[in-house]
Amino acid sequence: MQFPEKIVSLISDDSYQSDSIGMSDSSVFIFHNKILKVQNCSKESENEYCMMSWLKGKLQIPEVLAYEVQNDKSYLLMSKCEGEMACDKKYMENPRMQVKLLATGIKNLWNIDISQCPSDWSLKNKLAQARYNVENNLVDMDNIEPDTFGKNGFQNPQALLQWLYDNQPEEELVLSHGDYCLPNIFFKDNHITGYIDLGKTGIADKWCDIALCYRSLSHNYCGRYHGKAYSSLDDLLLFKELGIKPNWEKIKYYLLLDELF
Numbered sequence: 302m303q304f305p306e307k308i309v310s311l312i313s314d315d316s317y318q319s320d321s322i323g324m325s326d327s328s329v330f331i332f333h334n335k336i337l338k339v340q341n342c343s344k345e346s347e348n349e350y351c352m353m354s355w356l357k358g359k360l361q362i363p364e365v366l367a368y369e370v371q372n373d374k375s376y377l378l379m380s381k382c383e384g385e386m387a388c389d390k391k392y393m394e395n396p397r398m399q400v401k402l403l404a405t406g407i408k409n410l411w412n413i414d415i416s417q418c419p420s421d422w423s424l425k426n427k428l429a430q431a432r433y434n435v436e437n438n439l440v441d442m443d444n445i446e447p448d449t450f451g452k453n454g455f456q457n458p459q460a461l462l463q464w465l466y467d468n469q470p471e472e473e474l475v476l477s478h479g480d481y482c483l484p485n486i487f488f489k490d491n492h493i494t495g496y497i498d499l500g501k502t503g504i505a506d507k508w509c510d511i512a513l514c515y516r517s518l519s520h521n522y523c524g525r526y527h528g529k530a531y532s533s534l535d536d537l538l539l540f541k542e543l544g545i546k547p548n549w550e551k552i553k554y555y556l557l558l559d560e561l562f
């Protein structure tokens with residue numbers, strides 16, 4: 302791959318290994334202490350850079366070292382987060398600590414003043430994007446929960462979209478990460494060291510991140526990613542750590558909405 306000159310000048314002293322964890326159309330190149338994320342230019346790639354700039358000094362995010370756009374691809378060179386992803390074995394074997402840190406990570410987001418936030422992912426905009434994805438066949442049907450469609454679920458993405466329009470919950474707006482799953486949060490020595498993958502970060506209902514965090518924990522514990530099923534997780538632990546009661550209606554709603562992204 303031909304990287305832009307500025308990027309080359311900043312990484313020339315390093316060799317990389319490619320990463321395969323990302324599920325989107327991006328490629329991530331891991332250097333000694335830097336990460337290069339290459340994506341097709343999109344609303345999300347622009348949002349990621351925009352939100353990283355806005356969140357500098359407000360949240361533990363990687364430092365942006367360079368951002369270049371060339372031939373419709375974006376190149377984001379950033380510092381590497383210290384520590385490990387929240388789904389690392391070390392944390393999977395210590396669910397109390399893991400869930401406590403994940404809950405702290407969510408609460409830190411709630412503490413950020415959103416009055417000047419440049420990105421708005423509230424339901425109106427999320428549903429408009431979901432509609433666009435449905436109408437343009439962009440829904441990733443290979444990465445869907447088994448019961449969303451078919452016998453026990455919706456007939457098709459259009460029917461789900463209609464249900465989402467008809468059943469909109471009242472929003473409690475906060476700063477939302479937008480993809481708050483375990484591989485997108487880094488911990489070290491029982492501290493949060495990084496929030497990454499900020500393409501969908503912006504103002505949204507607090508239950509979006511809670512829902513995705515809950516689902517990500519469930520998937521990791523049932524062995525969906527590691528091939529290894531860990532001891533069962535107390536379903537209510539996340540809510541205990543957040544200090545709120547689970548709102549299963551909203552969790553269900555936001556998990557269904559996420560199916561259209």
Ligand SMILES: Nc1ncnc2c1ncn2[C@@H]1O[C@H](COP(=O)(O)OP(=O)(O)OP(=O)(O)O)[C@@H](O)[C@H]1O
Nearest residue numbers: 322323324325327329336363380381382484497498
């Ligand atoms: N700044 C960083 N520091 C350390 N690791 C990183 C960093 N950025 C990315 N990674 C690694 O690369 C993986 C993929 O990056 P990222 O989540 O940004 O890409 P993605 O393709 O949008 O992923 P997905 O859509 O699957 O969530 C991360 O889960 C992490 O392992």
Ligand SMILES: [Mg+2]
Nearest residue numbers: 323484485498
């Ligand atoms: Mg990710």
